[in-house]
Amino acid sequence: MFLILIKRIDQGTENVIQACVENGVPSLLYTSSMEVIGPNHNRDPFVRGSEDTPYQVINHMPYPRSKAEAERLVLEANGIQVQGGQTLCSCSLRPTGIYGEGHQLMREFWEECVRRGGVHVGGIPDQVEHGRVYAGNVAWMHVLAARALREAPQSVAGEAFFCYDDSPYxxxxxxxxxxxxxxxxxRVRVPLVLLFLMAFINDLLRWILSPVYNYTPLLNRYTLAVASTSFTVGTDKAFRHFKYTPLYSWDQCRQRTQEFVDSFGRDKRA
Incomplete structure (x- = not known):
């Protein structure tokens, strides 16, 4: 099933590239993910890494594998000729953990705490850190990158960029x-080994129930590996190549997200 899923995504990417060729579209911007790099299967930390930081990429799960393959296809298509004689210029943006208004996982996280009677069960070590980026700043980076692809393609063509802002690690x-x-x-902290046991049980239940029920718990071995492995970026590549700076400050990102989170309780009472 995983190979079929990845193959379909790859075919979809190839179809987009072919459509650019046949219709004379000279610019292609791909929304990738930090997970094309990591955290890898070995849970090696990536702390303040840039686009040029050496890192052993090991992707076993379908989502990072499919995103990595699609990104490869897009970047390799850079420089091919399209209808009308122009050259296709392509680049890729890799958001870290996106958050902001409408973030469904944040709502699910909150609702899970409510179902437990106001208890958050966790156990991620204190030293673990992740990079987060506000959705509005990701969108703004897309606008600037797309503009650069049209007006100054030599600055971005064939390149991949992490999406980043001033959100805290x-x-x-x-x-x-x-x-x-x-x-x-x-907050109730449990040993990390117990979380891994719970994640294993959830994966086993998902496999057992898959013929009759789509059991999709938030905690599984993959999500726990990502959550327990540090992955942060420290880069200014997007600024150097197309003058990106965050459109929204951390104070604005925090205020907008807080207003969204505060609505959870009002929605539940309604």
Missing amino acids: KSYEDFNMQFFAASNFR
């Missing part, structure tokens, strides 16, 4: 919990 748990203060959730 925290674990996914700590980052989400900073917005949940008004909910007064109690």
Whole structure:
């Protein structure tokens, strides 16, 4: 099933590239993901890494594998000729953990705490940190990169860029919990080995139930590996290549996201 999924995504990317060729489209911007790089299967940390930081990329899960293959196809298509004699210029953007208004995983995280009676169960080590980037700044980087592809293609063609802003480095748990203060959730820490056992059981249940029920728990071995492995970026490549700076400051990102989170309780009461 995984190979079929990846093959379909690859075929879709190839179809997009072919459509650019046949219709004389000279610019192609791909929305990739930090997960094309990592965290890898060995859970090696990537701390303040840039686009040029050496890192052993090991992707076993379908999502990072499919994103990595699609990104490869897009970047390799850079420089091919399209209808009308122009040259296709392509680049890729790799957001780290996106957050902001409408972030469904943040809502699910909050609702899970509510179902447990106001208890957040976690156990990610304190030293783990992740890079986060506000959705509005990701969108702004797309606007600037697309503009550069049209007006100054030599600055971005064939390149990949991490999406970043001034959001603080925290674990996914700590980052989400900073917005949940008004909910007064109690935090219960469990040993990391127990979390891995719970993740294994969830994966086993998903496999057993798959013929009759789509069991999709938030905690599984893959999500726990990502959550327990530090992955942060420290780069200014997007600024150097197409003058990107965040459109929204951290204070604005925090305020907008907090207003979104505060709506959870109102929605539940309604």
